[in-house]
Amino acid sequence: MIRYILRRLAAGVVLLLVVTMVVFAIFFLVPRLAGIDSDGLAARYVGKSPSPEAIAAVKERLNLDEPITVQYGEFVSGLVMGTEYDSGTDVIHCDAPCFGYSFKTNTEVWPQLVDRLPVTGSLAIGAAVIWVVAGVSIGVLSALRRGSLLDRAAMITALAGVSLPIFFTGLVSLALLSYYWPIFPPGGSYTGITENPLAWAHALVLPWVTLAFLYAAMYARLTRAGMLDTMGEDFIRTARAKGLPERTVVTKHGLRAALTPIITIFGLDFGLMLGGAVLTESTFSLPGLGKFAVDAIRGNDLPVVLGVTMLTAAFVVVCNLIVDVLYAWVDPRVRVGA
Amino acid sequence: MSKKWLGLAAAGISAAMVLTACGGGGGNDDGGGSDISVDDSAISSVVDESAEKGGTLKYAHSDQFDSLDPGNTYYAANWDFTRYYARTLVTYPQKPGQKGQEPVPDLATDLGEVSDDGLTWTYTLKKDLKFQDGSDITSEDVKYAIARSNFAPESLNKGPNYFFQLLESGDYEGPYKDDNLDNFEGVTTPDDRTIEFHLKEPFAEFDYLAAMPQTAPVPADADTGTQYQTDVVSSGPYQFKGEWTPGQQLTLVRNEEYDPETDPLTRNRPDEVQVKFKQEENDRDKRLINGDLHVDVAGLGVEASARQDILRNDDLKANADNPQTGFLLYFAINPNVKPFDDKACREAILYGADKTAMQGAWGGSIAGDIATNMLPPSIPGYKDTAPYGTEGQTGSKKKTEAALEECGMPDGFSTNISYRSDRDKEKKAAEALQQSLQQYGIKTDLKGYPAGTYTSEQAGSPEFVKREELGIIAYGWGADWPSGYGFMSQIMHGDSIKDAGNSNLSELDDPEVNKLLDKSATTDDPSSREQMYSDVNALAMESATFLPYLNQKALLYRPESLSNVYFSEAYKMYDYSALGLEQN
């Protein structure tokens, strides 16, 4: 098992390198293919009316005239060994893992990512708890009472949940529950959990619910379908034939089998979300990774984009690994040949 | 004025780029009819004048500042905002209207004193000025601030570089490469309180430059280059509460070493100032309206949905202002593209244009007032003239047809209109122009280019313009400082025509215009300068190469809880330094 995990981690590292290469290529090759020279690129990272001197200086500082391989090599070496930056007055050491220095804000990327992680983490974990609990229980109830009023209502709501975009549900919930009836604080009111856990939870209720609504809807549908399949399985009949109470049949035998595939999806969803729930963060003005990434992309801030991308990819890799290990634990059949 | 200076002015005083640059936020397509108006009290007066102090003033930014370093920023909002913690040699007074654009001494005892040859400007610091750590503010600190902000483009390059272009400083390499500040000869400090600026050529409007945040003193030993923005040493009434991380909330607290007695402004009303960044625009507007937030720090106005809310609600209208942003929208008509080599053909465009339709494209009267000449009304020297004006600004059939007749194309002709494809309203304005010209047989093709390369590679390249026959070019312009020179030199001076990055899109090279602009730079008397700007404006209009159509306006909202609110003509947004909170 440990070998397996190590092998998967190694594959994850390779994947991360590939991801950086792709992002790098997009940011460096695409503008060049579009005919923008290094002066044009440098001009993106200076003020509104740059002097030629400023452009030349930036070009040199960012190595924009170097071939892409050299630039990429420097990025990777910074990642592994750390690197140094000239702030003008001082040389700043950026310890490994150094994701570089934001072109726009002249700040180290890594601490900024770390700063934003708790926000996205709070959002993702809270929402995940809600959506898993709500989605799965609704899905199970729907499946067990298939065709009932509850089932139909739940599935219509779920369809709405899947189809309504977050910025719509988010803004509506803000308008109603924050402005019209000021029950919850408005957007942008994030407080760290360590500062004030109550305020933290209070401010996150709307984002959690909004985000969870979408996923709960998806998971309810998935769970329902899974439960319907599972409850028709022969082993359910066996369980009933044993004389097990229906509750045990549903929870122990039905749910476990139905939930197993959902774990995989959950791992992916959750990993991706740790990399930033872009729409939710934007709608509620939460200073998380997703919003950070979007702003960085808009500002052509390559180091930041690379940082967030790598972090997201790392989360997905790790979550996937956890899920696979978990999967082997949950479903013994997978252990064969692992 | 020598040719050399002119070249410099042309190449360098690229200045004129837009103080209020990001003309975003404003103008949307909902404003409705031309009769819609809001309260506007804060444009002409100070609303809720009050001496009360205290409270926490809350700002929100939909993105983030380019930098909080006063020496490394180019946004009007920042220049307005840095007045909390960065005092400059001179500054703008806290007055509504025209008076608000006339510099007054701040750290300096007086406005700059210019030598007879016009090449040396001298300022003297007031006594007992202190940084937040209690140390004295000296002339050396101001000199250092100029040196780092203009001579170290490898590190600090986001601000303007007027001092770099104007000062006589040889091949000084900046304080980061050259430890010895004495090698910076463009600024000298005979004693702790005296600062002398040595210019290559005379520059009459130097006080405007001295009002830029780049003259705010920076103690050399506290400078951390690009990192200085995280811990700026305050010379003003507020200081950073601990080190700041870009993107995180910024909190300013009172600076105990600040002495209001030395300050011409009252800029210490709230106890604390907070800025939250990356706030979603629509949500920000809602919070602004319900009072949870006090100011949108970018100062560009509310988004479409809040705009509708405000315009439909009289209570909200009573707290809204709709001032001009100093940004002038126009089409340049290029005389090097046929048939515009014939003035009569250009005139046909001017007479044929329906400016109300173009105003409608931007969102009606809330989005801007129809412009009839090439100066924004707030700039001294503006006169309410309307050369080539038509009845109701909707175009004149008679005059257009006459002009077409005269240029020898009575049945009309074909040309192209270029615009920035990612600017939706500019596109709509171009379409409006296309429509109004169509009825006279003037057929136009719309050509969109990305905004990112528009001024450098397409519209800004005379060769490209000629090759692609871009006869009519959509553009917009704002000034770095409120003077005719600041506004017009870059878009009208013949010497500012450049092979790339050109802003004189009309390729106007009128000797008389050039001469007047050159002369204004050396003219000390403000009223003579104003007359010259007025004349340049008239000449430019006379050339029939400019089709101004809109003086852009923003819809600003001031929550009831704010006191001392007024619209600063210098920054084209509320004066943040004056704001206070009503205490109950």
Add this chain to the structure above:
Amino acid sequence: MTDPVVSVNDLRITFPTLEGRLTAVDGVSFEVPAGGAVGIVGESGSGKSATSLALMGLHRGTNAEVTGDITVTGTNINTASDHRVRDMRGNDIAMVFQDPMSSLHPQYTIGNQLIEAFKVHRPGSSVADARKRAVESLDRVGIPNAAQRINSYPHEFSGGMRQRALIAMGLMCEPTVLLADEITTALDVTVQAQILDLLDDLRSDLGMSLILVSHDLAVVAGSVDEVLVMQTGSIVERGDVRDVLSSPEHPYTKTLLAAVPRVDVSRAQRRAQVREERRQPISEEQGEQAKRAQRARRRADAEGDARLGGAAAKPEKSEADAPLLSVRNARMRFKVRGGLLGGASDFYAVDDVSFDLYQGETLGIVGESGSGKSTLSRMVTRLLNPTSGQIVFEGRDITRLPERKLRPLRRDIQMIFQNPYSSLNPRVTIGDSIGAGLRVQGENDTKQIQRKVQELLERVGLEASHYNRFPHAFSGGQRQRIAIARALILRPKLVICDEPVSALDVSTQDQVLRLLDELQDDFDLTYIFVAHDLAVVRQVSDRVAVMRKGEVVELDHSDTVYESPRHDYTRELLTAAPVLDPVEARKHRAQRAELRRQSTAA
């Protein structure tokens, strides 16, 4: 006489369908005496499974409507509370299901599932007790090393072991009645025999009553005292198993019995019988299908197609001719992924197999699962490339022929698979499915294709009008006919049938086998017939190869193999094969017990 432990009186079960209520069970009554064994026999749709589920009260919560009385150990299942019924399930009456893979929860250990069955009825017992009990139970059903294997997951058990584990689960609470539903259907003959023996032992050891439900008369023959024959929801015949099997009264029982492939009936006998029947005028009983088939055959004869004609006059194969197919020392190696180290070991699925096959002959390949019989058939068709050895077809070595050159050969060698549904594209009409082969071979005239396909459809006992229907509209037997038509459309020389009838009910199976036989005559086909059912293989094969672990242990004329087997394994298979005669079946059981005793003693 004591009260019966199970008594069913006028049981009726109906299900709602789109076309109104479907009556699955229609007035069934029977009793099972304490310690007695009753067999319920019927084909799919006879209502036997619905009946057994009703005994467990398992129709509760579904939309089935159950009327009549079911009394199990004194409790009326139909009127008892849910709670009471739950208490009885597994405790008083335990059910063992077919298809042991899907009937065990894949994510819990065998032990967990056994213990659960015990604890639910003995809430006071400790886990240790329950565990001990589970080990005993597994031990009793013959799982070796029960104490360790209890921690295994179902997928770590073979099919036979899983079936045993399910039986062990049923025995956890020592129920009064054990209800076994088709428990041997998916198993190899030897395993099937072991399981049936086990049930028999348990019955005598524990004094349990047994209800054995199966479609296979031969399965119940040796294991029950009384037999009920069900057809479309009703019991058509009942009585002592010996009486029913030896002198059936109801015509359905007779056809059923006739359809059961007999391991003791040789091919020659059967062929003679089939030909005899074909020569006779079509009787009403043989039905429309046979009439159509005969008409089609006559038409084909009339056209004088050389390959179609001469059916009845087909000479017996002569060994002097060159063989149509010759396989020499064929081996097929697979890499088997090892444990965590990822190392691979070699595994020979087919190991050094050689045989010749002559024109018009049928070679039966018989063996249990994993014996390599399917692999071998895929090698012959070059669906798999042999690791070594030689395959010669019509004198050409095709072992290493490149795919391009194989294409013309594909029309000469066709395959028919076990599950015709999964090998038919559900979105393509059967006409197009069958005609596809012609198109591939270059026939472009759509009318011509349609005509040929429709002719063939009639020939295999379907209707020309079925041309535009989709596969789901057909029953299992019809689908197999479609598969046969698809294989024959190109007029192949060699047809490989891989378990073509194992998914079918006995009577359908019989029809399909007859069809194959007739087609062989009419089209002068050569068959390789792969199956695990010894009786089926005997009926269709001229020669039989017995395979075990990739090797052919015996290959000879089928009568020789069946009547005087030389290899031990062949003998083992033959004693395991279920026989219809209850007396004979008991004899076989005694022989098996003897064999087991010897092997344990040894």
